[in-house]
Amino acid sequence: MKENQAGDQVKNSGSIPFGGMPEDLDAALNAPSQLQVSQFVKGLNADEPNLVWRSELNQKLLAAQRKVTWWKRIRIISPALGIPAAGALALVLVFHVHSSRPANVSTATASVTIEDSILSVHSEVTADREVTGDSLDAHQTTRDATGDLSFENEPSDL
């Protein structure tokens, strides 16, 4: 009732003062002239997008859904696979580091050892022959700590 009276006042006053707003805005908004415009706006034609529009939207939504599903899967899978994957990665790294470093060293040492051993075997056999001659076998000679050759069953009286 009060609103209507105020609305009438706004209406009867002819127009709103230049550049200003009515004091009672609620009342002014309920003035018949304002409500009439409101009804006009409500009565405007309702538009509906056509079927082509809808079909396009469905396709776009399908694409968006695939994207969402992909992200969802990653989100679900990542915690489950995260720890084993991290563990596996750590193992690989550890083994890689361990195997890569000694591998270089061992390859180098291996090559040295083989050559050395061939040489040492050869020099041992040669030395044995030189010292013992053909009468003694290699196993009948021993080396002391200094590397000098001595003879087993050496005659004590010599």
Place this chain on the structure above:
Amino acid sequence: MNSQAPNDVQSEFRLIELCQKQNPEAFGKFVDLYQARVFGFVRRMVTDAEDAADITQEVFIRAFQSFSRFDGRSQVKTWLFKIAHNLCIDRSRKVNRTLGTSSLESSGEDLEVRELADESAIPEQLVLNDELKGVVEAAILEMSDKLRAVLLLHDQQDVGYDEIADLLSIPVGTVKSRLFLARNFVQSRLSAYMNPSVK
């Protein structure tokens, strides 16, 4: 439209729940429910019909992608209109930048205050025929984005003052004053149409 039956409210609540779980079928129904309203709003916010169609599609795609983040604090229609409004404003800014004109957002309000209608010039029992609809449509397109958004949301889409304030991030008092100015602007155009001699 605001007074929905309890069953409608329940079914809408259920529909929203399903949409939040990215159920495509439920979202299809959701689009059926709101496409006309969103399109009606967007089509009057942007002048180009093709742009309006594209923006409306974008509204629903964004809604689909971010439905899980919809917290239900506001009505779903308010949330949808917020997305739509933001997209319309973005598009308006882009167009203005391309055309090198001043922003539509900043224009209008001061002008519109000076164009307050002479209410006595409009008969109270005026019937809205196609011609008058054209005048009203033209007036809506002519006003600033700020006024247009409030007018369309309140008078066409039945969104309440509080919701509009929340949607546009402005005080309720500003919503009311913009609505008043927007209606007055339409009224002034109607007066000019009814009485061409009176300026």
